[in-house]
Amino acid sequence: MYKLKNLKRSYGEKIVFEGVNLTFEKGKIYALVGENGSGKTTLLETIAGFEPPQAGTISLAGQKISFCLQKPHLFSSSVESNIAYGLKIKKHSPDAKSVGSLNKKGTDTFSIGTKVNQIASLLGISHLLNKKANQLSGGEAQKVALARTFVLEKPLVLLDEPTANLDEESILVFEKLLIESKAKKSTIILATHQLDLAYRLADEVIKIEDGQAFAASYENFFSGIIVNNLFKISEHVSFVVAAEKRGSAKASIDPKEIIISKEPFTSSARNCLIARVSSIMDEGKTVKLTANCQGTKLVSQITHKSLDELGINVGHEVYLTFKTSCIKIF
Amino acid sequence: MNYISQSVAKAFELIVSFEPDVYFIVWTSIKLALISALLATLAGVPLGLFLAIKNFKGKRIITTLLNTLMAVPTVVIGLLVYSFLTRHAPLGSLGLLFTPAAIIIGQFILACPIITAMVFSVTQGNNKHILKTAYGLGANNYQAIKTFLLEIKIPLLAAVMAGFGRVIGEVGVSMILGGNIYRVTRTMTTAIALETSKGEFALALALGFVLLLVALSVNAFVQYFSYRAEK
Numbered sequence: 001m002y003k004l005k006n007l008k009r010s011y012g013e014k015i016v017f018e019g020v021n022l023t024f025e026k027g028k029i030y031a032l033v034g035e036n037g038s039g040k041t042t043l044l045e046t047i048a049g050f051e052p053p054q055a056g057t058i059s060l061a062g063q064k065i066s067f068c069l070q071k072p073h074l075f076s077s078s079v080e081s082n083i084a085y086g087l088k089i090k091k092h093s094p095d096a097k098s099v100g101s102l103n104k105k106g107t108d109t110f111s112i113g114t115k116v117n118q119i120a121s122l123l124g125i126s127h128l129l130n131k132k133a134n135q136l137s138g139g140e141a142q143k144v145a146l147a148r149t150f151v152l153e154k155p156l157v158l159l160d161e162p163t164a165n166l167d168e169e170s171i172l173v174f175e176k177l178l179i180e181s182k183a184k185k186s187t188i189i190l191a192t193h194q195l196d197l198a199y200r201l202a203d204e205v206i207k208i209e210d211g212q213a214f215a216a217s218y219e220n221f222f223s224g225i226i227v228n229n230l231f232k233i234s235e236h237v238s239f240v241v242a243a244e245k246r247g248s249a250k251a252s253i254d255p256k257e258i259i260i261s262k263e264p265f266t267s268s269a270r271n272c273l274i275a276r277v278s279s280i281m282d283e284g285k286t287v288k289l290t291a292n293c294q295g296t297k298l299v300s301q302i303t304h305k306s307l308d309e310l311g312i313n314v315g316h317e318v319y320l321t322f323k324t325s326c327i328k329i330f
Numbered sequence: 331m332n333y334i335s336q337s338v339a340k341a342f343e344l345i346v347s348f349e350p351d352v353y354f355i356v357w358t359s360i361k362l363a364l365i366s367a368l369l370a371t372l373a374g375v376p377l378g379l380f381l382a383i384k385n386f387k388g389k390r391i392i393t394t395l396l397n398t399l400m401a402v403p404t405v406v407i408g409l410l411v412y413s414f415l416t417r418h419a420p421l422g423s424l425g426l427l428f429t430p431a432a433i434i435i436g437q438f439i440l441a442c443p444i445i446t447a448m449v450f451s452v453t454q455g456n457n458k459h460i461l462k463t464a465y466g467l468g469a470n471n472y473q474a475i476k477t478f479l480l481e482i483k484i485p486l487l488a489a490v491m492a493g494f495g496r497v498i499g500e501v502g503v504s505m506i507l508g509g510n511i512y513r514v515t516r517t518m519t520t521a522i523a524l525e526t527s528k529g530e531f532a533l534a535l536a537l538g539f540v541l542l543l544v545a546l547s548v549n550a551f552v553q554y555f556s557y558r559a560e561k
Contacts (some may be wrong), residue, residue, distance in 0.1 A: 045462070049465075065466070067467075068466070069463055071457045072463060073481075074482075076458075076481060085464075086469075089468050089473050148467060154468070158466070205412075
């Protein structure tokens with residue numbers, strides 16, 4: 001377990017973040033999300049120990065970290081040398097007792113070449129191994145950077161915008177790599193702009209905003225399976241979705257897009273669920289109405305006037321109507 | 331114009347006939363310049379790296395000072411060092427004045443700011459990224475610095491060569507601190523100045539050609555090295 005306690009970083013007068021308390025558990029994926037300049041990279045670099053925090057503590061138990069930077073620098077050698085860099089450094093490091101210790105299953109002779117070939121093959125860059133790194137395209141360079149990060153199999157992996165420059169196919173390969181790494185009990189912290197990627201892959205999404213880090217959760221965020229354009233949350237609850245994706249997925253619906261009515265009505269919206277109001281919360285100008293549909297809770301945001309006109313109260317049965325286009329699939 | 335062509339012809343004759351005096355002067359120049367450039371590299375590279383990587387108060391003052399030193403005339407450096415090495419000066423008892431060592435000290439002061447400033451400039455840019463990349467892949471300080479130096483080898487070589495270029499072609503330091511002593515501290519530039527004042531254009535021209543050849547070789551070497559590294 002890795003812990004950040006009361007962490008603070010600032011550049012001169014400008015505070016990047018302050019009072020950051022986070023815990024990262026072994027074998028989990030964490031996504032840092034936030035706007036440009038919110039401090040995602042600074043937080044990752046602080047965890048990596050590039051610069052000490054102005055306040056607070058970081059407990060990283062041994063500090064065995066690999067870090068794939070945003071806009072990674074590829075060394076001016078071959079792709080193969082780039083991927084092998086960290087492994088060779090480990091081999092020559094005076095504190096490395098045995099390189100074979102990386103291979104827990106027993107074979108003493110550990111081949112850097114084999115590891116490099118394996119990761120290159122997984123990322124589909126085997127044909128680039130003998131190429132000079134400066135001859136690669138942006139996407140290829142990103143894959144090489146990811147390969148040399150993951151080949152180290154470090155317990156803590158930090159990734160800053162890892163999918164930048166990657167095409168969709170490569171992103172899927174990257175996701176596979178991430179899941180494999182998680183299975184090997186590595187903790188992964190990634191900073192990304194891609195919310196869909198963050199919510200799809202991460203066990204926890206952490207939002208950085210105004211110098212604070214907090215768990216970010218979508219309202220109406222569901223896990224389910226897509227079968228024949230139906231997003232099935234449970235045996236009894238499903239939505240019609242307009243996504244090409246099949247299989248496991250996550251979906252979210254903006255609470256403002258859910259129309260509440262006491263009677264079903266004819267419209268172009270393809271989803272209409274019957275639910276029972278479980279709570280009504282005043283949120284200033286609007287009201288947050290939570291309704292329970294066969295065990296699945298959906299939140300709708302409506303105005304006070306609408307609520308008064310409808311005369312809805314907790315326990316009432318309501319119809320929740322929403323269009324397929326307002327369902328975001330991850 | 332006739333005397334120029336005659337001088338050129340004589341200059342080539344001096345070069346191809348392996349005239350010992352010419353070669354001694356050339357060798358002295360190259361030897362002193364190489365030693366001072368090497369010493370300036372040993373001091374300038376770590377200093378440039380330190381300035382670029384560390385943030386501390388007074389950093390701007392040091393960089394301004396470096397840039398100023400790069401533009402200081404060689405005779406001024408010669409004069410300053412002279413004031414420390416002359417008989418009654420603080421370091422006068424060392425007896426370094428009019429020796430090759432005095433020239434090396436002066437040339438070191440000339441080359442060091444150039445190398446430091448160039449390394450600082452190279453490191454300050456995106457190259458900080460190289461160090462972070464190395465650390466991010468598990469390198470310790472020694473390994474990260476080694477990787478960094480290998481990555482910036484071309485601009486680093488250019489910095490060293492710029493330092494060498496500054497000292498091989500200078501005359502002020504060699505003249506004031508070396509004294510232009512025959513077969514001891516006479517360098518190409520001081521010999522050119524002397525021979526020209528004596529009206530011996532042939533020897534001056536011959537040395538001038540060698541100086542040009544050295545400059546050309548240095549640049550060709552850097553170009554070739556850059557080309558090989560990029561390939």
